[in-house]
Amino acid sequence: MLLSTVSSSTPLFRISEPPALRFRRRTKPRVISCDYSCLEVRDICYRPPGTELNILNGVNLSLREKSFGLIFGKSGSGKTTLLQLLAGLNKPTSGSICIQRYGDDGQPKEDPELLPTEKVGIVFQFPERFFVADNVLDEITFGWPRQKGSLQLKEHLTSNLQRAFNWVGLDSIPLDKDPQLLSGGYKRRLALAIQLVQTPDLLILDEPLAGLDWKARADVAKLLKHLKKELTLLVVSHDLRELATLVDQSWRMESGGVLVADRPPV
Numbered sequence: 001m002l003l004s005t006v007s008s009s010t011p012l013f014r015i016s017e018p019p020a021l022r023f024r025r026r027t028k029p030r031v032i033s034c035d036y037s038c039l040e041v042r043d044i045c046y047r048p049p050g051t052e053l054n055i056l057n058g059v060n061l062s063l064r065e066k067s068f069g070l071i072f073g074k075s076g077s078g079k080t081t082l083l084q085l086l087a088g089l090n091k092p093t094s095g096s097i098c099i100q101r102y103g104d105d106g107q108p109k110e111d112p113e114l115l116p117t118e119k120v121g122i123v124f125q126f127p128e129r130f131f132v133a134d135n136v137l138d139e140i141t142f143g144w145p146r147q148k149g150s151l152q153l154k155e156h157l158t159s160n161l162q163r164a165f166n167w168v169g170l171d172s173i174p175l176d177k178d179p180q181l182l183s184g185g186y187k188r189r190l191a192l193a194i195q196l197v198q199t200p201d202l203l204i205l206d207e208p209l210a211g212l213d214w215k216a217r218a219d220v221a222k223l224l225k226h227l228k229k230e231l232t233l234l235v236v237s238h239d240l241r242e243l244a245t246l247v248d249q250s251w252r253m254e255s256g257g258v259l260v261a262d263r264p265p266v
């Protein structure tokens with residue numbers, strides 16, 4: 001079966017942060033065959049340009065649709081580097097990445113209104129540090145197409161906006177509120193909503209609980225549990241205790257950039 005995949009050189013999605021990355025050019029993904037997982041990573045190696053050593057060495061992983069994948073491991077082992085490759089921010093030196101959504105009938109699902117590259121959403125660590133607007137509405141619509149002829153896409157995004165706010169429980173927040181005045185937990189909700197407007201096939205989160213107080217951590221963990229019913233989540237985190245009950249599949253990143261299927265040590 002042929003499925004659309006992430007070309008190693010293809011930026012995939014609308015990124016909300018950092019702002020400079022919001023406008024990465026979208027190109028059509030190339031097509032190769034892959035299995036029935038939402039995410040299939042095969043033998044990824046990555047060596048930064050101009051360096052001698054691989055940061056990642058033969059990484060393989062497969063994540064089922066609407067499941068919660070966790071990657072943990074020592075600092076500097078290569079977790080963020082892997083997320084950046086999955087998000088299309090860097091190009092793997094070798095290997096392939098395949099992302100696909102399936103319908104209730106088990107068949108690959110394509111949304112004709114969605115740009116072919118809008119498959120991955122990513123929320124970086126401390127996403128609130130990259131907020132640029134002085135109200136919630138401008139923050140969420142920053143990066144939406146401004147040019148003529150994009151009305152249809154804007155209408156599509158607008159109809160998704162209400163659903164995204166619903167999903168993350170932002171309905172009660174006035175759209176003219178300054179994002180910086182939201183609580184820590186609500187700032188994370190906003191960062192999530194920005195990505196969810198695009199209905200990504202895969203949502204990647206780098207340390208989603210970092211820097212939050214205990215209540216906000218519990219709040220965001222509960223929200224991720226809710227989101228898991230709707231989409232596929234891949235999370236890098238050191239906060240294993242709060243997230244342990246959500247995890248369907250987990251991997252430990254070892255020094256040397258090798259990913260090993262393992263349970264989080266909680």
Ligand SMILES: Nc1ncnc2c1ncn2[C@@H]1O[C@H](COP(=O)(O)OP(=O)(O)OP(=O)(O)O)[C@@H](O)[C@H]1O
Pocket residue numbers: 048051055073074075076077078079080081082253
């Ligand atoms: N462009 C680059 N050039 C050279 N080395 C790099 C580059 N980017 C990352 N590294 C190195 O690759 C290793 C992995 O970095 P990475 O940020 O992916 O680790 P991590 O597991 O996410 O760490 P942490 O848990 O602290 O966020 C580190 O030793 C880092 O210094």
